Amino acid sequence: MNFSSKLLENAVEEFGRLPGIGKKTALRLVLHLLKQPDGEVQRFVQSLTTLKEQIQYCRECYNISDEAVCEICQSVKRDKTTICVVEDTRDVMAIENTNQYQGVYHVLGGLISPMEGVGPSDLKIEGLLERIRRGDVKEVILALSATMEGDTTIFYLYRKLKEFDIQITTIARGIAFGGELEYVDEITLGRSILTRVPYERNVG
Amino acid sequence: MNFSSKLLENAVEEFGRLPGIGKKTALRLVLHLLKQPDGEVQRFVQSLTTLKEQIQYCRECYNISDEAVCEICQSVKRDKTTICVVEDTRDVMAIENTNQYQGVYHVLGGLISPMEGVGPSDLKIEGLLERIRRGDVKEVILALSATMEGDTTIFYLYRKLKEFDIQITTIARGIAFGGELEYVDEITLGRSILTRVPYERNVG
The missing domain is CATH 3.40.1360.10 (Dna Topoisomerase Vi A Subunit; Chain: A, domain 2)
Incomplete structure (x- = not known):
């Protein structure tokens, strides 16, 4: 691509490093942000910086958390x-x-x-x-x-x-709910016949 | 979505504001950035901040530029x-x-x-x-x-x-090069017959 600006090229390159974001999408996203008011871009950037700086991992379950122990591990329920x-x-x-x-x-x-x-x-x-x-x-x-x-x-x-x-x-493996039999792959279908369960269990 | 962290939710919301980025993609991107070393995220954020702060628009043609007049407008060629x-x-x-x-x-x-x-x-x-x-x-x-x-x-x-x-x-409108006639939409095809050009012009 033929960038008219080195700054633009840099930002597009950084966005293009994200998984599943190609060069064209990266350019579209950067140009979108460039059109937004300063405050919006600052908020975008700030949310990332704060997340990266303050994020913790629950010391019990290692889930992402804002505190030393996550809400789920803290809950008495x-x-x-x-x-x-x-x-x-x-x-x-x-x-x-x-x-x-x-x-x-x-x-x-x-x-x-x-x-x-x-x-x-x-x-x-x-x-x-x-x-x-x-x-x-x-x-x-x-x-x-x-x-x-x-x-x-x-x-x-x-x-x-x-x-x-x-x-x-x-966790149980088999045909997804709503899945049509003829479109299910062979391995899943074969296994789900071998590991069939009594009717009462699947309704329960 | 059920976020375990307010910080994470914030960042995902900001990414989700970008055009064409849904909530799930936003989450995937933010989690990817969270896994990267601090330096990478800083570089990502910095590229955006610098772009937003220093970008100029060429005073001749209004194209995005790093200088007051863009390379194209400056070029003697x-x-x-x-x-x-x-x-x-x-x-x-x-x-x-x-x-x-x-x-x-x-x-x-x-x-x-x-x-x-x-x-x-x-x-x-x-x-x-x-x-x-x-x-x-x-x-x-x-x-x-x-x-x-x-x-x-x-x-x-x-x-x-x-x-x-x-x-x-x-700019000329018509059938794209490499386009198969039967797949061209009716309006384009109709117009391209009405606005047909002498054979010599299209080869030149």
Whole structure:
């Protein structure tokens, strides 16, 4: 691209580094911000700076938090004996949105991925074991993505967790609700036949 | 969405204000930036702040520029007698990328759009007339989008410009190069038959 301004080119390059943002989109976003009043841009920039400077990670579950211990871990309404292990804070938000879960979380901060150089020691696994060692935990739910990295991480965690006297579960896999059978991929369909459940359980 | 952090929510809201960026994308971008080292985020923020503070608009053509007069208007290689009128700096970049134009530009900063409350006085039209009054201009090319707003603006400019002793042209409209006839919309196809040109002109 033929930029008429080095400053513009710089800003577009920075925006273009964001995941999923190409050069053209980056240019559109930067030009949009350039058209906004000074105050708007300042607020945009300030929100990022403040976030980066003041953000904390809950010392219990490692979820993003404004305080040393997050709201969920602080809440007396949550069942501390059940820990749902997830990859990152987006998964916590997704599960919270379902209103189906009353336990607490543990945010790993990633998945084991030899391809990307992420090993078990890069994840918050020791913190999870520590919480279990303290003794109140009865169940650990492994709610990780149904990908190679997710499966690898589940396998690793399972070997670590089975030494404890707790129940280890994973979230159900199968046909999504509303999913039409003929469009479901072969592996999911095949597995969902093999792991079929009594009718009463799926209605409950 | 159920944010665990007010700071995170703020930053996501600011990103979500950008055009074409929904809440989910905004969250993905903010979490990506949060994972980056402090220096990276600072550089991102700095590039925007510097751009906003130091950017100038060329006093000749109103294109975005790092100096009072932009590189194109400064260049002795450019033909100052031909002015190409465009909507914004992205159009300048697009035309520059073709390497087919040796004249100078005039950036209107928008198009006339009653729907969005943009009138002629919001655009840099007076500056254009001023440049023509100074006397060197021989041709004005109206290179605006083939939309309702573009056509309205072309019509308005044409009425203002026809008082001067200059040639007024618009960029050619028709079937795009590489375009398959059967997929071209009816209006373009119909118009391109009506405005057909001698074979020799299109090969040249």
